Amino acid sequence: MSNKIKKFLGLDDDDEAYENDETSQNAVPSVKSNPRKVVSMNQSDISNSKIAILEPRIYADAKSIASKLIGGNAVIVKMDGVSNESVKRIVDFLNGTVYAIDGKIKRIDDKIFLCAPNNFDIDGAMDEKFNSRLG
Secondary structure, three states: OOHHHHHHHOOOHHHEEEEOOOOOOOOEEEEOOOOOOOOOOOOHHHHOOOEEEEOOOOHHHHHHHHHHHHOOOEEEEEOOOOOHHHHHHHHHHHHHHHHHOOOEEEEEEOOEEEEEOOOOOOOOOOOHHHHOOOO
16 A cells, blocks of 8 residues: 555554563553544444333322433323323423423323433424423
8 A cells, every 4th residue: 555545544654653661571552643533423322322101190200200311211201191280290390300401391292291311302393282381
């Protein structure tokens, strides 16, 4: 290969210099700084992200939903078996949680909500009659 291609790919022999210490049996390599660094994109947030589907029965169940959100998971909350008063309280609690983690909450249906931390993007629009009630 030509020297220019080797240098571009970082394969030229000048990139690494080895320090040989006469008194030490182990040579310690030192690498010169290369302005063309390849940086790995950290995908750990995406690969560990999950969507949980939960059906709370009482207001106290909101704490377990909040724990999932704080842990970095999105949650679909289906509240068909919950009274309207408890739905309001749970949604208020979850609004506080998503605010604290800079997340999002969207109403999917009358008693179904999608809550997501900030590493999730929610795309699409639902009927405005539902989302306008969330404030």
